[in-house]
Amino acid sequence: MEVTFSDIQSKLRELGIKSTIPRVVIYQHLLKFNRHPSAEEIHVSIQKKYPGVSLATVYKTLDLLVQNHLASKVVTDEDKVRYDARTESHIHLYCEKTKKIMDYEDDVLEQLIRNYIEKKGIPNFDLTGIQLNLKGQSKTLKKQQ
Amino acid sequence: MEVTFSDIQSKLRELGIKSTIPRVVIYQHLLKFNRHPSAEEIHVSIQKKYPGVSLATVYKTLDLLVQNHLASKVVTDEDKVRYDARTESHIHLYCEKTKKIMDYEDDVLEQLIRNYIEKKGIPNFDLTGIQLNLKGQSKTLKKQQ
DNA sequence: TCCTAAATAAGAATAATTATTATTTAAAAT
DNA sequence: ATTTTAAATAATAATTATTCTTATTTAGGA
Secondary structure: OOOOOHHHHHHHHOOOOOOHHHHHHHHHHHHHOOOOOHHHHHHHHHHOOOOOOOOOHHHHHHHHHHHOOEEEEEEOOOOEEEEEOOOOOOOOEOOOOOOOEEOOOHHHHHHHHHHHHHHHHHEEEEEEEEEEEEEEHHHHHHOOO | OOOOOHHHHHHHOOOOOOOHHHHHHEEEHHHHHHOOOEEHHHHHHHOOOOOOOOOOHHHHHHHHHOOOOEOOOOOOOOOEEEEOOOOOEEEEEEOOOOOOOOEEEHHHHHHHHHHHHHHHOOOOEEEEEEEEEEEEEEEHHHOOO
16 A cells, blocks of 8 residues: 555656655655644654755645645644645644644535535635634543643 | 724723733724734734834734634735634635635534534534635636736 | 756745843732 | 832844755756
């Protein structure tokens, strides 16, 4: 099930993106994170095996991936942007205590929103994306504190 | 209908917040904006009448208002945070071209989401807030370009 | 293998936000 | 009405995330 180096090479070339080692490595690491890493976190996690890759390249590559719909930005009340390799849209649960973002799978809710908006339409607005963030606290955490 | 200086003084004191001139002025200006200003924009708009108020105070006061539920943070893909004096939750339309945030009034949709989540419940998560951002482009703008 | 445009490394620059500290102020106590 | 005192503020330095600059390197086509 692991996505290999050459899998990613092919994918990038399909999209007309030049395949470079930094790009493949960054995308590979983003895919491996099941949380939602910041650029900094990806940079750190890459250092071990690829010490040469600079933080600026991480930022540029992540933006490139977003532009090509291989990843998306996740914004919260936090001060830094996080990235997500999941391209299918999904709901984010944001825990205000731990600042962690969890994916929440609920196709029914998502379709509910999408259908409603499509049926009703929003005047003077072409919808391109729905972003639903549910803020709160994870219960297990609350017990601990 | 204008919210007066002393209206705001009372409101702050009700909440046990010390009423100071910078605080009243900042909140008053936030209420007057119908867009969603950044801390910087509020600071600039205050300079005319109250040149002494520092940007740091604007930041601190806005955070205070958020903590006391008199305002809320609005985050988008943009790099800076915006503030909103509307406390009732509502939907934001975010135009990717102009970077403008518009309020979108749709109590039915909001109730739809809220009901669905309440009925179903999310395992291990206490929901405190729903934040729905609809990304897209305003149609009138598209014609112009 | 060579060529060239594009990508990268390294670090400087920028922009938003937060921290520091000496001074000022709101409001409670006198 | 004064005095007192903890909290708030101004001014600005510091920090943090992100972007920019430029000399060097590299991918992939000729």
